[in-house]
Amino acid sequence: MSDWITVYSFPISRDLSALFRFIQRYQLPLRIAEEKNRQLLLTSDAQIVEVLQPLLNSWESGQIDLDRVQLQKAEPAAPQSPGLSATHNEVEWQREREVETGQERPGILPAFPLDKTPVSLLLIALCFFGWFLQTNSLSSGLLIYPDADTSLLSAQSSLAWHLQSGELWRLWTPAIVHFSFLHALFNALGIWILGRPLEARGGPIIFVVLVLLGGIASNLFQYTWEPGAVFGGMSGVVYALVGFVLVVQRWQPAWRDIPSGIITVALVWLILCALGVLTYFTGVRVANAAHLGGFITGLMIALVYCVMGGARKFNSYPASI
Structure with missing residues (x-):
């Protein structure tokens, strides 16, 4: 941290979403980092400090809108080191007019360093590994055996037999098994879109708790609803992420890593599957109870998490850029 220079300091309550978009x-x-109840804008390039401070002063006082500011770098008269010049005559700040001119905007989904999302990457790999195991008839040790008896509390049920045998992993591992490549691909995309932002922002602990409890709950919901069917897939985990994101976005409206439209599409898909529309047109059976169980679990975990102050981590800017 000693190599970083403080450019500007903001109150902890200041919404820096416009600044994040500008960066x-x-x-x-x-x-951007938090220290001693302040939000600090830091840089490793001392040249841009003098240029940015007047701009940030104007923005904090409400004189300009960062979303309507254009940064242009003038061509230097002689070769110089890379980076922004520290003098105003080499950098021009120009406010946009009321009508936008089509300036470049950030991508729909932000990029996170791979080393910040190791659990998500592991889950994605497990989706395709589970498909490989199922294709080669090697997945039986991960599934909950189907049970014709619907008396789930009975000591003779297949779930009770698994637990009595010490095979506790089967409560979660059906999430690994996928029955087709497309099945694995869609769930992997769900983890990539929803899981990586959650893990990068919230940290690995809450993310692992969400994945484990969401997977276990979705499997138990599905087994309870339809014990005679073989089921698998990470859709329940994905819907736990959907539920979690839905609550956090309401708690922290400035958080925009995941467009709200994605959550809307996921909820519409949940309803269509529950109504049997997908099965009617494709003949594919859907583990609707697993989806619902994961979704409810994600909602509950998120509510507890936010009440305990965890939503504060989901500011509109990342910990580092």
Whole structure:
């Protein structure tokens, strides 16, 4: 941290979403961090401090809108080191007019370093590994055996037999098994879109708790609803993520890593599957109880998490850029 220079300091309550978008738009060498109940804008390039401070002063006082500011770098008269110049005559700040001119905007989904999302990457790999195991008839040790008896509390049920045998992993491992490549692909995309932002923002602990409890709950819901069927897939985990994101986005409206439209599509898909529309047109049976169980679990975990103050981690900017 000693190599970073403080460019500006903001109150902890200040919404920095516009600043984050500005940094993303121009790929500036900046990061935002919290320290001593303040939000600090830091840089490793001392040259841009003098340029940014007047702009940030104007923005904080409400004189300009960062979303309507364009940064242009003038061509230097002689070769110089990379980076922004520290003098105003080499950098021009120009406010946009009321009508936008189509300036470059950040991508729909932000990019996170791979080393910040190891659990998500592992889950994605497990989706395809589970498909490989199922294709080669090697997945029986991961599934909950089907049970014709619907008396789930009976000591003779297949679930009770698994647990009495010490095979506790079967409560979660059906999530690994996928019955087709497309099945694995769609769930892997769900983890990539929803899981990586959650893990990068919230940290691995809450993410692992969400994945484990969401997977176990979805499997138990599905087994309770239809004990005679073989089921598998990470859809229940994905819907636990959907439920979690839905609550956090309401708690922290400035958080925009995951567009709200994605959550809307996921909820519409949940309803269509529950109504049997997908099965009617494709003949594919859907583990609707697993989806619902994961979704409810995600909602409950998120509510507890947010009440305990965890939503504060989901500001509109990343910990580092």
